[in-house]
Amino acid sequence: MKKSKTMMGLMALTLTTGLFAGCSSNNNANTGNEQATNNAGAGTEATTTPAGEAGQDLKGEITVITQRTDIVDTVFKDYAAKFNEKYPDVKVNFEALTTYEDQIKIRMSTEDYGDVLLLPTSVAIKDMPDFFEPLGQLAEMEQQYTGLEERAVDGVAYGIPITINYTGVIYNKKVFQDAGITEVPKTIDQFMTALQSIKDKTEAVPIYTNYAAGWPLTQWESVLPTVAGSRDYVNITQLAAPDNFTPGQPHYDLYKVMYDAAQKGLIEEDPTTTDWESSKADLANGKIGTMVLGSWAIGQIKGVATNPDDIGFMPFPTNADTILVPLADDYNIGVSVHSKHKEAARAWVDFFINDSTYPTTEGGGMSPVKGAELPEILKQFEGTDVTFDTITPAQAGKEGWVDRIDKDAEVGLWQPDFKKFIIEAAIGNRKDSFDDIMKDLNDKWAASYAKVTAAK
Numbered sequence: 225m226k227k228s229k230t231m232m233g234l235m236a237l238t239l240t241t242g243l244f245a246g247c248s249s250n251n252n253a254n255t256g257n258e259q260a261t262n263n264a265g266a267g268t269e270a271t272t273t274p275a276g277e278a279g280q281d282l283k284g285e286i287t288v289i290t291q292r293t294d295i296v297d298t299v300f301k302d303y304a305a306k307f308n309e310k311y312p313d314v315k316v317n318f319e320a321l322t323t324y325e326d327q328i329k330i331r332m333s334t335e336d337y338g339d340v341l342l343l344p345t346s347v348a349i350k351d352m353p354d355f356f357e358p359l360g361q362l363a364e365m366e367q368q369y370t371g372l373e374e375r376a377v378d379g380v381a382y383g384i385p386i387t388i389n390y391t392g393v394i395y396n397k398k399v400f401q402d403a404g405i406t407e408v409p410k411t412i413d414q415f416m417t418a419l420q421s422i423k424d425k426t427e428a429v430p431i432y433t434n435y436a437a438g439w440p441l442t443q444w445e446s447v448l449p450t451v452a453g454s455r456d457y458v459n460i461t462q463l464a465a466p467d468n469f470t471p472g473q474p475h476y477d478l479y480k481v482m483y484d485a486a487q488k489g490l491i492e493e494d495p496t497t498t499d500w501e502s503s504k505a506d507l508a509n510g511k512i513g514t515m516v517l518g519s520w521a522i523g524q525i526k527g528v529a530t531n532p533d534d535i536g537f538m539p540f541p542t543n544a545d546t547i548l549v550p551l552a553d554d555y556n557i558g559v560s561v562h563s564k565h566k567e568a569a570r571a572w573v574d575f576f577i578n579d580s581t582y583p584t585t586e587g588g589g590m591s592p593v594k595g596a597e598l599p600e601i602l603k604q605f606e607g608t609d610v611t612f613d614t615i616t617p618a619q620a621g622k623e624g625w626v627d628r629i630d631k632d633a634e635v636g637l638w639q640p641d642f643k644k645f646i647i648e649a650a651i652g653n654r655k656d657s658f659d660d661i662m663k664d665l666n667d668k669w670a671a672s673y674a675k676v677t678a679a680k
Contacts, residue, residue, distance in 0.1 A: 283313040284565030286339035288572060289331075291324035291555070295586060303580045307572065314568045339563040340572050342555040343375050343383040352382040357559040357566055359384065359573070369577070369592045371553035383556025384577050387587030390549050390602075390612060391446040391518045391540075394525060398534045399428045399513040408538045412481060415541035419490045422513040431485050432503055432512045433647060435495035441643035443516050444482060446550060449615055451478045453544020459618040463625055466673040469666035476662055479646055481541065483658045486650030495647055504528055508535065516540065520554065522601060523588040537601050539610055547610045554589060625676055633672035635665055 290296055296318050304316040319338065321327040329346050331337040332355060347355060358380045359365065365372055371385040400408075403422040409415040419430035434440035449457055452474040462468060469475045485491055492498055504521070506512045508529035515521075519537070526532040539549050557576060559569040576582060583591040584599040590612075591597075598606065605612075618625065630637045645661055648654040 281313070282311050282565075282568045282571055284568040285315040285317065286563070286565050286569050286572060287317045287319055289319045289321060289328065289338040289341040291321060291342060292586070293320040293322055296320035299582075299586055303576070303582070306579070307575050310575070311568070311571055314565075314571065316572065335562040337560055337562075339560055339565060339569040340557065340576075341560060342386070343558050349375065350377060352377050353380075353561075355561055356382040357561050357563065357570075358382060359558065359570070368594060370594055371556075371592050374553060375556045375558075383558040384573065385553035385555070385592040386557050386577070387520075387554045387583040387589035388551055388592055389518050389520055389554050389589040390537075390551050391443065392450065392516070392549055393514050393538050393540055394507065394517050394522060395514040395536050395538060396428070396507055396510050396512065396534050397536045398531070399426055399510050400536075402426045402428075402510075403513070408536075409541055410539075410547065411543055412477065412541045415481070416484060416488075416490075419485060419513070420488070423490055426513070428511055428513045429492050429506075430490040431514045431516075432498070432507065433482070433486070433491050433495055434498050434500055434503055434515070435492075435644060435647055436498040437500040438640035438644070440500065440515070440517065441640040442638050443518060444478060444643060445637050446518060447516065447540035448474055448478055449550040450540040450548050451542050451544065453542055453546040453548055455548060455550070455613045456616045458615045459622075459626060460616055463622060463677075466670035467666060468669045468673075469662040471662075475665075477543070478540075479643070479662070480658060482643065483646050483650045486647045491647070495651070508532075510534070518588075519590075519599075520588045523586055535601070549610060549612045551590070551612055551614045553592070554587060629669060629672045629676050632675060633668040635668055 288300075290300065292300070300318050304318075307316060308314065324342065325344055325346060328337060328341065328344050332344070332347070337355075343352070343356065352375060360381055362372055362376045362379050362381045365381045365384075369384050371388060372381040372383070375381070375383040399422060400418070403418070403425045405418045405421055409418045422428055422430040449455055452458075452461070454461065457474060467473060486495075503512060503515065504525050505528045507515055508525045522535065522537065526535050529535055539547050542548075557573055559566055559573060563569045577591075578593060583589060583593075583596075590599060590602075602612075626637075629635075636642060642661065642665060645654060645656065646658065649656045649658065649661060
């Protein structure tokens with residue numbers, strides 16, 4: 225199983241409009257709450273040389289550490305072969321870690337953590353220079369890449385996102401066709417009608433929650449900006465008042481979709497027996513109609529599909545005037561400060577981002593290269609009213625407030641607990657009504673909101 229960094233409730237990047245200025249013709253775990261950047265000032269100069277300037281006379285042996293245990297012995301070997309066409313005297317070794325964050329944290333207590341690796345979220349932003357080689361001045365590199373600022377320090381970039389993730393509904397086009405759904409539903413009512421049609425006219429599960437696995441339920445929180453119809457909602461509007469889970473608020477409307485789907489029998493028959501791995505194949509081959517997931521899952525689902533073209537993506541339904549698909553960067557890739565072959569390592573980083581298929585194919589998202597072509601699955605949205613954007617960073621002085629309120633209230637925005645309560649209530653395993661659950665969440669949120677905002 226491959227889960228992205230973004231799925232774990234990480235911080236959203238600030239996406240400049242340049243990415244999409246070039247995508248109308250040829251160009252969103254999960255989108256987290258806050259953006260942690262420290263990118264003011266001139267800072268350290270980069271010491272690694274971009275691949276284009278290093279020439280083809282690089283020599284040395286480098287080790288690339290990855291989280292992709294599923295493709296390290298196949299796709300990554302193909303990458304190395306292509307890389308060696310340009311740099312024949314650089315030997316590339318790969319090492320895949322099954323629990324990347326845990327294992328790399330231990331490795332980084334030494335100087336032996338490879339030459340190229342993913343910047344772990346456990347390393348504080350301010351400590352990046354202690355572990356990673358500077359890649360260049362942020363202001364200059366931002367002209368070429370999106371999403372650098374999350375791991376920048378004092379105006380210097382230390383990593384480049386391996387892909388830009390987006391979140392919404394992954395669906396099976398054949399199931400939709402068999403159900404008589406001729407247009408992708410946009411509003412919540414249209415979506416619920418579509419799910420009912422799938423139940424009435426096909427054998428597929430309309431929407432699969434993956435209740436037993438737990439973590440897939442947290443993907444729903446990622447589409448909160450879509451329901452709100454605003455990139456400002458998470459870090460600005462949500463902090464404007466204490467009522468977060470009351471009728472008419474995005475959180476209420478979002479999870480009412482989950483409750484209504486479960487209450488109407490539009491989810492799996494026995495949620496307690498769900499299985500993540502088999503659900504991918506079932507969605508791929510028409511036994512499931514839809515799942516709420518990030519783009520990182522698209523490649524995995526297509527990979528087990530009899531007909532990969534049956535897999536589609538659509539924004540989560542919303543009653544807002546603006547249809548917004550939230551974006552966030554995945555892991556960043558960088559060069560170890562202890563590498564003995566830093567130019568060769570930098571050459572691999574540049575190749576991986578610019579010349580491999582990883583960002584849009586294996587990574588399942590968008591390329592971080594500005595002006596790059598949109599993934600095929602998103603080209604249907606070119607020229608439409610669907611927009612792709614990141615959430616607005618927290619305002620000065622309010623950084624971390626959403627997370628602090630959430631933790632103090634023990635609501636668990638990025639935890640599966642209250643989502644499980646909703647499903648259990650909807651199928652009759654709990655006596656609580658949906659409004660009971662929402663009121664409990666809102667009471668907790670409001671109390672902690674008052675505490676956090678008063679402390680300032």
